[in-house]
Amino acid sequence: MGLFAKIKEGLKKTKETISYRLNKLFTGGVLNDEFYDELEETLIVSDIGSEATERILEDLREVVDEKHIRDVSKVRDELAVIIENILDSAEKPEYSYPLVIMISGVNGVGKTTTIGKLAHKFVAEKKSVTIAAADTFRAAAAEQLTVWADRAGVRIIKQGEGADPAAVVYDAIASVKSKKTDVLLIDTAGRLHNKANLMNELNKIARVVEREMPEALFLNYLVIDATTGQNGVSQADLFNESTDLDGIILTKLDGTAKGGIVLAITEELQIPVVYVGVGEGIDDLIDFNSRDFAMALMSE
Amino acid sequence: MALFGNLSDRLNHIFSKIKARGKLSELEIKQAMREIRIALLEADVSFSVVKDFIAKVSEKAVGEEILKSLTPGQQVVKIVNESLIELMGGTLSKLEVDSKPPTVIMMVGLQGAGKTTMCGKLAYMLKKQGKKPMLAACDIYRPAAINQLQVVGKRAGVEVFEKGTQKPHKTASEAVKYAESKGYDTVIIDTAGRLHINEELMNELDDIKKAVKPIEILLTVDAMIGQDAVTVAQKFNERLEVTGVILTKLDGDTRGGAALSIKAVTGKPIKLCGVGEKLEDLEPFYPDRMASRILGMGDVLTLIDKAQNAVNEEELKKMEQRIKENRFTLNDFLIQFESISKMGNINDLINMIPGMNGKRINANDFDEKRLTYYKAIIQSMTPYEREHPEIIKSSRRVRIAKGSGTTVQDVNKLLKQFDQAKDMMKMMKGGKNKRFRLPF
Numbered sequence: 001m002g003l004f005a006k007i008k009e010g011l012k013k014t015k016e017t018i019s020y021r022l023n024k025l026f027t028g029g030v031l032n033d034e035f036y037d038e039l040e041e042t043l044i045v046s047d048i049g050s051e052a053t054e055r056i057l058e059d060l061r062e063v064v065d066e067k068h069i070r071d072v073s074k075v076r077d078e079l080a081v082i083i084e085n086i087l088d089s090a091e092k093p094e095y096s097y098p099l100v101i102m103i104s105g106v107n108g109v110g111k112t113t114t115i116g117k118l119a120h121k122f123v124a125e126k127k128s129v130t131i132a133a134a135d136t137f138r139a140a141a142a143e144q145l146t147v148w149a150d151r152a153g154v155r156i157i158k159q160g161e162g163a164d165p166a167a168v169v170y171d172a173i174a175s176v177k178s179k180k181t182d183v184l185l186i187d188t189a190g191r192l193h194n195k196a197n198l199m200n201e202l203n204k205i206a207r208v209v210e211r212e213m214p215e216a217l218f219l220n221y222l223v224i225d226a227t228t229g230q231n232g233v234s235q236a237d238l239f240n241e242s243t244d245l246d247g248i249i250l251t252k253l254d255g256t257a258k259g260g261i262v263l264a265i266t267e268e269l270q271i272p273v274v275y276v277g278v279g280e281g282i283d284d285l286i287d288f289n290s291r292d293f294a295m296a297l298m299s300e
Numbered sequence: 301m302a303l304f305g306n307l308s309d310r311l312n313h314i315f316s317k318i319k320a321r322g323k324l325s326e327l328e329i330k331q332a333m334r335e336i337r338i339a340l341l342e343a344d345v346s347f348s349v350v351k352d353f354i355a356k357v358s359e360k361a362v363g364e365e366i367l368k369s370l371t372p373g374q375q376v377v378k379i380v381n382e383s384l385i386e387l388m389g390g391t392l393s394k395l396e397v398d399s400k401p402p403t404v405i406m407m408v409g410l411q412g413a414g415k416t417t418m419c420g421k422l423a424y425m426l427k428k429q430g431k432k433p434m435l436a437a438c439d440i441y442r443p444a445a446i447n448q449l450q451v452v453g454k455r456a457g458v459e460v461f462e463k464g465t466q467k468p469h470k471t472a473s474e475a476v477k478y479a480e481s482k483g484y485d486t487v488i489i490d491t492a493g494r495l496h497i498n499e500e501l502m503n504e505l506d507d508i509k510k511a512v513k514p515i516e517i518l519l520t521v522d523a524m525i526g527q528d529a530v531t532v533a534q535k536f537n538e539r540l541e542v543t544g545v546i547l548t549k550l551d552g553d554t555r556g557g558a559a560l561s562i563k564a565v566t567g568k569p570i571k572l573c574g575v576g577e578k579l580e581d582l583e584p585f586y587p588d589r590m591a592s593r594i595l596g597m598g599d600v601l602t603l604i605d606k607a608q609n610a611v612n613e614e615e616l617k618k619m620e621q622r623i624k625e626n627r628f629t630l631n632d633f634l635i636q637f638e639s640i641s642k643m644g645n646i647n648d649l650i651n652m653i654p655g656m657n658g659k660r661i662n663a664n665d666f667d668e669k670r671l672t673y674y675k676a677i678i679q680s681m682t683p684y685e686r687e688h689p690e691i692i693k694s695s696r697r698v699r700i701a702k703g704s705g706t707t708v709q710d711v712n713k714l715l716k717q718f719d720q721a722k723d724m725m726k727m728m729k730g731g732k733n734k735r736f737r738l739p740f
Binding site: 234 | 343435444529
């Protein structure tokens, strides 16, 4: 049997057994090496990463030893606590108004959709919202955002394709000031974090906000796609370097991906997860809850 | 990156230990395999694929063949690398062409994978190859998706067929008929991004497939995807029997282990890679290069390709001669800058150099804009000044700065860099390395 065929067969087997095994894992069986091996697989398959997984399991073994836990079903609770603690180690920002939120991220993570949902969320809280369409690069980005602005019933400030994003933001701020809007949401073009010139552009937008609206609370949120693998840490690291990040929005959690990468990000960079996106509807953005997230990581 | 140490550093470290010794023990192989396992997992290769891969490679490595060889370390690298290449499909895989035109290509994938952008790139590539492609807009859900495809089509100079939000399979059939009547030989169908577990939307793709019988169903996957790649690829393949895969956003710093997982789980070849924001940023998929990338050994072959395309051999020979004779001038410097610009984004190039990837390099050192300034500065000099930079004193510097729209400091910086480069060349000349190299 060739290497390829062998791996394919192995995968099929894994797929069939994984959900059965997970249920079995926490309901019966003994606390042996095999148990920890299977737990390791569960965590790695959630994109937590091999090193963070190793550390989490070390902590878990310690707690299990200390508390003399014999019952496998109690291990799940301990593991959840460890994961929760990591996620809660970074504090979520508290809102005050006027509020400016800039949304950034690599291409295709769902920034524009997230802006639409965020706008809707603030409107539901009786806040007035303006959106700045500072993605002037991608074809038809402003049109897409306009549809979302209409759905949420908020104002949008835009210029033509290829316009300077900082200039769009400048215009939006002028409008926000004259209309005394509570919240300004800034949509930015998707960019890969290793392109220095594009990252500088984000920094330029941030400077415009800080200069023109010093009285506002200015927050930078990075959008991360839940399907993202280990590259997510590099994304957060480099975006954080160019504009200090205040939070992460984890999108597309309604698929089969678990989004475990945020654990590694929070652990290393102390950036909290603020919201999660769970669908394509305008209501599908919910506040992040570390307990729920931890439990979801361990379930199938 | 404290948390996830650099892949190539780690492997280099293990193998340097192995290389330094004559023979391998089973224990050492086990250690190396442990590191390779971590490395592959950090590259986002699927857990199960890694498991089987390591088992297979260990088997090969522990064999007599290795123990008796003179350079066991190199052989381990070779085995790992070859196994990766084998797993990813060996050789280059091309797009199929239907014997009865039009050839129908259907693009499918998750939201945000980059399907619409890829449609434009694909159309542009086919057009450049002398084909007559047409695009069909079948994403009726995402706001402004049709609009986006129209813009992309316009940039590529390709007609876009759209029927608003009518049922996608109807639009697809009409598009194919339209293409026949207009003499287009290829129809590329853009579909909405969807989750592989959304039954309703997966059925919709099936309907399109039945309606137009595409010869290629290409699954578009974001190269940054993690462990979920396996599930996604499996589901799409089960439902639609995809014919190939396109990896997008490979110009990022992701190791792209998903390439391995997807091939392993579907058995379908990766046909193309998206490597940038521009229409021409589309490349064939080379399994051997991808293997090096996943292993963190750099993408030297692509780098060499780019260099060969950008550098004029004759100019290079002349320059080499001048360096030998210590007659390197600002004109040569200008030629170098131009060659570098032609090769594309400098930071991407740096990532292709073995040992350089993952390591952050001060962005200012390689600022593209500075390259443009430098070119402008040299272009503002007289031919005599370019050949004899030593005569450029203060008043000439002011004039050059004005002429190039830069400052005297910029001019000074350039001249200083030139001096340093010249010094470096002198040193190189003395060394064993006769082949000309860029002084960066």
